[in-house]
């Protein structure tokens with residue numbers, strides 16, 4: 158069972174195409190990274206009913222067994238290919254198909270076939286399962302349907318979730334865009350002064366700041382040096398008194414976009430956006446924003462979600478328009494400059510992982526100057 162879908166054929170199916178500007182071949186920044194952890198759902202979404210979702214275009218079903226442990230199967234009954242998510246969880250904690258009642262456990266083993274006398278024959282049938290971990294309020298699945306797969310890594314941890322002195326706000330949103338474009342957008346500084354004018358950053362003040370870019374085999378980090386407190390509404394709410402800004406943008410494999418700001422000594426904020434590729438051009442983001450502020454948190458909390466959603470809606474609209482246009486032209490053709498600081502590194506990490514390799518580690522950090 159493959160988790161892959163052909164990105165080029167998906168593009169080829171999209172019509173109409175531009176007839177004036179022709180590309181050599183349709184291409185989209187889609188990298189299918191197997192053997193990586195992705196969030197399939199929030200814990201609170203999975204109750205006693207099975208829950209359908211998708212990963213890389215493959216339908217999945219999540220359910221809880223008798224002990225409440227979450228499991229993930231490919232959402233296709235091996236008998237006659239009916240969605241298992243239309244079924245029910247039995248008192249024994251098995252997932253029962255709605256068509257002929259075959260039952261499967263969390264590992265995909267067929268536990269019961271109604272009317273069948275031979276138990277060994279039932280055992281020989283199985284549904285495809287994915288390794289699953291539930292932690293910090295999220296259900297993660299490992300992108301592998303290999304039988305007996307044992308992941309050799311752990312999912313991302315939210316470092317400030319539940320930490321004393323911090324408050325956390327969580328939000329789930331979806332964008333019509335490739336996972337690459339959605340993640341690049343979350344870590345892209347130059348668009349914030351323009352697309353989110355006034356909210357995050359205002360118009361350029363002509364200040365030169367330096368981005369120091371560091372790469373390692375599972376991440377790329379940009380540290381922004383010399384940045385005054387952004388003038389937008391969000392920074393003013395988080396840090397009314399201003400102060401020295403420390404700002405990191407991090408991409409952590411396979412799909413974490415992390416923005417960290419410290420303003421002065423008392424105001425600290427980390428926004429993790431964890432992307433799940435539902436299919437080539439649909440990405441779900443689980444956003445976990447933790448903050449500590451000099452101001453009482455009950456004053457800040459009511460602003461965080463609506464402001465973050467406004468920013469995200471602006472991003473979601475532009476990502477959707479971008480995707481529609483890429484479809485119309487039959488592929489991407491991106492022109493970048495050095496202030497597209499992280500994009501090329503993110504893509505290289507994703508592409509290398511798709512091919513099953515490890516990225517080369519460069520010792521040297523490069524520096525890029527931006528005017529903000």
Ligand code: FES
Nearest residue numbers: 234236237254257
């Ligand atoms: S299709 Fe699922 S039991 Fe027959």
Ligand SMILES: [Fe+2]
Nearest residue numbers: 342353468472
């Ligand atoms: Fe944005």
